[in-house]
Amino acid sequence: MSRPTIEDVARIAGVSIATVSRCLHMPDVVAVKTRERVLSAVRQTGYNLNAAAQSLRQRRSNTVLVMVPDIGNTFFSKILGGIESEASAAGLTMLIGDTGRSRAREDAYVRYLLNGRADGALLLADPQAAWFDIPTRNAMGLPPIVAISEIGPDSGPVTVSIDNEGAAHAAVSHLIGLGHRRIAHVAGPDSNILTAQRVAGYRRALHSAGLQAEPWLEFPGDFGLTSGRAAFARFQGQDQRPSALFFANDEMAMGFLASAYAAGVRVPRDVSIVGFDDIHFAQSCIPALTTIRQPRAEMGAAAMRLLLEIIGGKAPASVQLPYELVIRDSTGPV
Amino acid sequence: MSRPTIEDVARIAGVSIATVSRCLHMPDVVAVKTRERVLSAVRQTGYNLNAAAQSLRQRRSNTVLVMVPDIGNTFFSKILGGIESEASAAGLTMLIGDTGRSRAREDAYVRYLLNGRADGALLLADPQAAWFDIPTRNAMGLPPIVAISEIGPDSGPVTVSIDNEGAAHAAVSHLIGLGHRRIAHVAGPDSNILTAQRVAGYRRALHSAGLQAEPWLEFPGDFGLTSGRAAFARFQGQDQRPSALFFANDEMAMGFLASAYAAGVRVPRDVSIVGFDDIHFAQSCIPALTTIRQPRAEMGAAAMRLLLEIIGGKAPASVQLPYELVIRDSTGPV
DNA sequence: ATCCAAAATGTAAAGCTTTACATTTGCCCA
DNA sequence: TGGGCAAATGTAAAGCTTTACATTTTGGAT
DSSP: OOOOOHHHHHHHHTSOHHHHHHHHHOGGGSOHHHHHHHHHHHHHHTOOOOHHHHHHHHTOOSEEEEEESOTTOGGGHHHHHHHHHHHHHTTOEEEEEEOTTOHHHHHHHHHHHHTTSOSEEEEOSOOSSSTTSHHHHHHHTOOOEEEESSSOOTTOOEEEEEOHHHHHHHHHHHHHHTTOOSEEEEOOOTTSHHHHHHHHHHHHHHHHTTOOOOGGGEEOOOSSHHHHHHHHHHHHHOSSOOSEEEESSHHHHHHHHHHHHHTTOOTTTTOEEEOSBOOGGGGGSSSOOBEEEOOHHHHHHHHHHHHHHHHTTOOOOOEEEOOEEEOOSSOOOO | OOOOOHHHHHHHHTSOHHHHHHHHHOGGGSOHHHHHHHHHHHHHHTOOOOHHHHHHHHTOOSEEEEEESOTTOGGGHHHHHHHHHHHHHTTOEEEEEEOTTOHHHHHHHHHHHHTTSOSEEEEOSOOSSSTTSHHHHHHHTOOOEEEESSSOOTTOOEEEEEOHHHHHHHHHHHHHHTTOOSEEEEOOOTTSHHHHHHHHHHHHHHHHTTOOOOGGGEEOOOSSHHHHHHHHHHHHHOSSOOSEEEESSHHHHHHHHHHHHHHTOOTTTTOEEEOSBOOGGGGGSSSOOBEEEOOHHHHHHHHHHHHHHHHTTOOOOOEEEOOEEEOOSSOOOO
């Protein structure tokens, strides 16, 4: 015996399939007595809607897909929480696709969208392929998309972001305010759109203070723990060590802290550290990390709301949310 | 103009819809010339399969749902990686549902399964509701399920796990081997099935060494940073401080480390610390954390393979994978 | 040229639901 | 009792694909 269908329910309840369908979706238009009979038949048969048939008929799936570049990156989790709450409030199921920054996986999820399995998508990272610019997307018939944070502005989708350049500026200005003059920056990967913005903010802050931006004070990085450790090695090896470092994310700062501790370099006495993101563990770093907090839950929620608007036929503008400099124990006077 | 259908493609290519379908799924049975014509028509129209129709007809969705209790918990990410690689090798798309340990969300994903949107599910946590025992599941007509780690054994699904009791035993024995005699355990939440297993291993290790398991050495915890900090407060306040603590997970150990550092208590000189899980940040704790590594990617992969077997009609047995004690810098002699 | 088997293609049904429209039922009032 | 209107229910089509089976085409052998 295979899955019961709406027809089985109808037969048992002694009504037509239309009435069963109405019982399930618009219960108030069917007579109370009938409704009871139908619902009891539903229980009796253990009936469940066939989502494929429903979705085929309704031409929508009541699902939203969130494409995450790396689910292991703690930065994304709170964003997902924000998305989920808005999505479920709107009756949509949120599903997460982890692209692992791989082209193949990304393509798999794009196909998912193209096949109509989701009514829209939220992008948490710059895609590998260029399928997200508006003309291409329309040509492909892709459902609407909203990007969060890591995406280029040109002809791309509606976006939720913070002022990364301004935030970097604020972080570095904080260091300057503490008397630091030789301040290094550990950047993100070149491929990431945020990298350039944060570098720009770093440089501008230096300039505002009459300082020179020196190439040898700009360290490469890739957002990973290891590149934080590498940054420490480079820091150690320099003749004129910077008295402070601004990291493009918290994870790299944590890698640096671990290496510094192991080498007996004290933070913030010997060197001040500022991170970016305020991830979960930032408060429990040793020492607790000064960083830039992004309103992650709110970013997710805002993106989901934008997506719902687009699905509803509107054409909302991109949104920029406020960041916050969270001063903890990893920064101090020179 | 709405989405092109297979019929549009057929018309343009001058063939029947059956041929188009065959071109897409069994290209070798159609003549080369025809195939070319069809594929060009596909490109021309920008045709994409309608997943709903396909799934309706085929009675499967080529999707596997992974239910995660808390996507922000870094413990899960590598498991997901393992699942993904096996899933995509089998032509399935992996989707993640974050239940947030909330009953409502969990129900939403169960409904997702019941509606036939996924061909099977992987459970990364003990469900809130009791829908996963085999009789209930069969009665509901749920697709097959495999659980990873955090699930009770009774009448539940096929499971992939490690020997938690043995691992806890190994961790505590390591401390005993270093000369520790007063060893505390910071447990997980009571609701979690793993908690009891790890407590049991802790107690057994003490007994094996002729030590007494004392209630005042068993601290409560909830796997969060904060309960690690609370454990430190309790540790501080005790007359006879333990010389070592075994934590039921790394995150709590990290909370403890942060508080200890702030209070000037040195690890491992003043107190030795062992965690559990070997999460990403464990190697960059200060000091680097001695912990139990679970083969997370392999656990995910194994679970996915089991699920595929069940889908394929077999009835595989549960699997237990080896753990490993990773000794770093947070443990030392008394 | 004819015939046959194999290859290629076509036809049509099935899969399950939603929904516009048609029909029936129930109720109130005259 | 009958008429009329609203409420309740039913009928049937549409949504798009896969696939068993039927039919046509191809190509080779005689």
